[in-house]
Amino acid sequence: AQRVTQPEKLLSVFKGAPVELKCNYSYSGSPELFWYVQYSRQRLQLLLRHISRESIKGFTADLNKGETSFHLKKPFAQEEDSAMYYCALSLTSGGSYIPTFGRGTSLIVHP
Amino acid sequence: GAVVSQHPSRVICKSGTSVKIECRSLDFQATTMFWYRQFPKQSLMLMATSNEGSKATYEQGVEKDKFLINHASLTLSTLTVTSAHPEDSSFYICSIRYGGFGEQFFGPGTRLTVL
Numbered sequence: 001a002q003r004v005t006q007p008e009k010l011l012s013v014f015k016g017a018p019v020e021l022k023c024n025y026s027y028s029g030s031p032e033l034f035w036y037v038q039y040s041r042q043r044l045q046l047l048l049r050h051i052s053r054e055s056i057k058g059f060t061a062d063l064n065k066g067e068t069s070f071h072l073k074k075p076f077a078q079e080e081d082s083a084m085y086y087c088a089l090s091l092t093s094g095g096s097y098i099p100t101f102g103r104g105t106s107l108i109v110h111p
Numbered sequence: 112g113a114v115v116s117q118h119p120s121r122v123i124c125k126s127g128t129s130v131k132i133e134c135r136s137l138d139f140q141a142t143t144m145f146w147y148r149q150f151p152k153q154s155l156m157l158m159a160t161s162n163e164g165s166k167a168t169y170e171q172g173v174e175k176d177k178f179l180i181n182h183a184s185l186t187l188s189t190l191t192v193t194s195a196h197p198e199d200s201s202f203y204i205c206s207i208r209y210g211g212f213g214e215q216f217f218g219p220g221t222r223l224t225v226l
Contacts, residue, residue, distance in 0.1 A: 009152075032213045044155075044204070044217040046112070086154065090213045096160070096168070097208055099145065099215060103154035 002027040004089050006102035013077050014110050021072040021105045023061075023087030031089045033070045035061055036101075038084040047085070048072070057081070077109045113139040113209040117218035124195055125226055132190045132221045134161075134205030140185035141207040145215065146178075149202040161188040161205075195225040 003026040013019055025031060033050040048056050050063040050070060061072045070087060087102040114137040124130050134144055144161040159180055160168040167180035177199075179191040192199050202222050206215040 034214055036215075043219045044206075046214045046216070049214055088215075090215075092213075097143065097213065099157060099208075101155045101157075106152070 002031065002089055002091060002098070002100050004087050004100050004102035006085075006087055006105050008105045009103070010106045010108070012108045012110065015079055016076050019072075019074045019077045019081070019107065019109075021085050021087075021107065023070045023072065023102060025068050025070065025087075025089050027068075027089060027091060029091065030065075031091050033061075033063060034088045034090070035059070035070075035072050036086045036088055038086070038104075040083070044086070077107075079109045079111055082107055082109045113137075113141075113207055113216040115205065115207055115216050115218040117203075117205055117221050119221060120219060121222040121224070123224045123226065126196055127194055129191055129193045130195055130223060132192075132203055132205075132223070134188045134190070134218055136186045136207050139207065139209055141188075141209075142185060143208060144182060144188040145206045145208070146180060146188070146190050147204045147206065149204055149220070155204065158190075163188075192223065195223070197225045199223065200225045 005024045035047040036044050037047045038044045059074045084104050086104045090099045116135045118133045142163045146158045147155040158173045161180045161182040163182045169175045182188040204220040206217040
């Protein structure tokens with residue numbers, strides 16, 4: 001079965017410091033990977049998807065198939081980045097779409 | 112992206128009563144919707160996949176008689192928590208899959224408190 005691991009429950013940094021939120025997955029095929037973010041009192045929303053290879057709000061994430069990782073990075077954290085971040089994997093099996101989420105990492109950026 | 116709404120946003124009920132939560136896709140016809148449960152400071156737990164016009168697919172460990180899902184139209188799925196107990200208190204979130212890359216769009220969630 002597929003699995004997503006976010007080893008850090010909490011990550012605390014100061015404004016301007018680099019940030020890396022770790023995500024490892026287990027799946028033998030080629031998964032679709034995403035990062036979702038949930039700001040305080042807001043709904044979950046998509047931040048990044050690996051297939052787009054995009055940078056959103058200064059965040060990037062590279063899929064490393066060898067290490068089965070999809071870490072989220074930002075070179076200079078901002079206070080407004082404080083939120084809960086979820087790494088997610090989705091795959092299609094037998095015509096069914098199966099989403100799996102990591103437990104989430106709470107990012108706190110101090111002024 | 113797609114817009115998903117949920118109603119109510121919060122509900123308080125007595126133990127033993129049933130509660131219905133609605134999830135609407137406002138601008139997209141969703142043949143599939145997902146229901147999650149989120150515990151405080153924890154991850155999302157996928158409860159079930161709601162399929163329009165057919166039975167929902169429940170994840171292991173989720174009681175289908177306890178959590179009734181109905182997806183009668185392409186824009187509405189409902190989750191009914193039957194005979195609710197305090198341990199059912201949680202944050203329930205629905206989502207739809209939208210777009211070619213499989214990303215999900217989420218509703219704002221419903222806070223259920225069972226007294």
